[in-house]
Amino acid sequence: MSTTMKNHVPRLTGLQFATMITSGYVALGLFYFPREAITAAHRSAPWSILLDGLVTFALMHLLFRMNRLAPHLPLSSLSPLLFGRPIAFVLSLYAMVYHLLLAIAVVVLFSFVLGNIFLPDTPIWAIDAAMVATALYMAWHGTVGLGRTIQAVYIPVALLSMLTFLATVSLIRYPILLLPSSHVAVWPVLIGAERQYATFLGFELMVTLYPEIAPDQRPRAEHYTYLGLALVLTMFLIMYEIIISSFGPALTAQLRWPIVSMMRILSVSGFFIDKFGLLVVVLWTILITSFLSVRLWCLGQDATALLPGKHPTSFRLVLLVGAFIVVVSGIALPNAKIVDLLMERYLIPFGLAYLITVPSLVLLAATLRRSTVKRIQTESSSSP
């Protein structure tokens, strides 16, 4: 269960790690993509999306550098050695709140999509609870089980979604909009990038997950994670192009969930399911439960690192408490508009602050305390 448990052998493969990381950030911004970027940057939105991708790449690079300092230790175990317990406690708390907020945001967003489109008579709490319970079940049996489950379900659904989305090419009506605007206004592009960043926000779980990779798989894991980012970025750019050149920028900015709207108007004649896009949207439940399960798993890992004893029961207790908080918070948020507002005002700045500050602080501390880092590395290489 916990990384620091006795006889724990990290066994995640590179592909499992990369899939878990990718599943941990794509789902959140999927629904309202690319509304925020287009609202702020209009036809310069591709530059905002590309900027988001570049920032994510840079921050991933920074996090991997941080992880390589002590690859066998999660941040919750490394930070007390570098900063002392009080600061380490604050950092762990920050990470836990981060996981919880992302989980709440994704549950609320998707439950409103499902409730609005497919299940108008089902109470939102029931949708929330069903998704969280499934995610809880997935996270319950530890890292490798979770990794395998996500690898088995996430990749096929992601591929099916991509292929389905490519089918919407037939809906393109304004090819001129495929080209980004030649008049690039820097400030709107930056605003668009910031507001759209929720799409990439969740990859911080690599901090918690990195020690779980089998040592010989680490270079491959990093490679696959970057590859995953490149694929996600490419797919988002294609999605943007299709949406803007079908709906036009004005209507896209008015749609609550542009991608869902796009999938809904896709009709495959001759196929036994007429509204094939709708089926894919329902299958996205798998993406959401994957996202949720890795969040809960990370929450469990970070929390148990703070608790004495490191018993599997503690991990599962944290999972249960975390799941309960997610469901209750999901019910407490009245509508999708409020979630949009909270994400824009608080969650994105909160997440970006974590992603920039934590690796920068750790790397700075590691530079200043070279002997401590060396000692940790020596201890780890000598330990069984």
Added chain:
Amino acid sequence: MTTSNLLIRITLMMGLTLSLSACWDNRPINDRMLVLSMGFDPAHKAHQYQVTFQAPTPSATASSDAGGGSSGSSGMEVFDVKGTGPDLAATFSQAQAQVSKDLFLGQLILLAISTKLPPGELASIMNSLTRIGTLDKTPFVIATNQSATQVLEHTSPQARFPCFYFLTLFSCPTCQTDSLGVRLWQFLSREATPGVDAFLPVVSTAPQGFTTDTVALYRKYRYVTTLSPKETQIFGILEGISHKANFYFPRWQADIRAVSGGSHLSTAVIHGKVHATINLRLTATLASIGSVTEDAQELSMVAQAASKRITDDARRLIKKTQALDVDPLGIGRMLSWQHPRSYAQYLPWHQEYPKVDVTVHCTVTINKMGDIK
């Protein structure tokens, strides 16, 4: 794994599977009245409108077939419930009170709008429709100069329910002279986008069904005019949605048909004045000609005459839209996409549009001539 553990896991899995099956929303189809068409007409009171919800009768639902069948022979195939009120929710409540089943709007196929509907009411209807979660934005939208209810209640021997007639018609772009089908999201996209105005196909009843050969032009939900069939044909060519347009040239007793092809619109700002250029590259089929075996010169002359005719008609149509301050071709939209900064100087666009200098270039190539040498 112990037996008890296994049992717990199986129970959990079954519970999760059931919880994810969405059975809460399960409602037997027999308990639902699937509304296939909605018609919107002005009401007698100001700021109110009448909505007709049309659904197939239970017997018709049981034996429905979108592809064929005729109406009238086996009694009523569809029935209407109506509601009048200041908003869609009020009309829906009235309609719901008249039926024993759940009125369900998630299967809508057709929205018929009376051209007499005031813009405020039409905007309100569209706003309400887009907020119905179960309704995707794919129903076809038609306008009518008659009553929308009258159109919905009219039957055609070509389709069992009126909405199926239009579903078949608009789902096959090449089956029409111009591909006039407009889906709800396409109408909304035009209404939302600055610099372009919406159009809708106009439907009128005919003894054997319906006639759909004209379009109604709208400016921000306000009905402006209906183009004549001839103007609609030219509009279709300018929009690039023409498939079966035809022209007759008495000089050669020549008839060309299937005039279709691409339309390319570009804009420029020259000395502070907006210029728009529309390039039409069309192909046509020679349907008939006075001589049995045409010669190359004759063909060339017919093609040139067709080019000139289309150019002249297009100019006339554009002048008419400029006089009406309605921009269905989206010249303003193209300006905003190609020259966004210039476009910002010409707002509000409807004041600028009549002054735009529009040039039309048309080239018709006759590429099919039949089997006679």
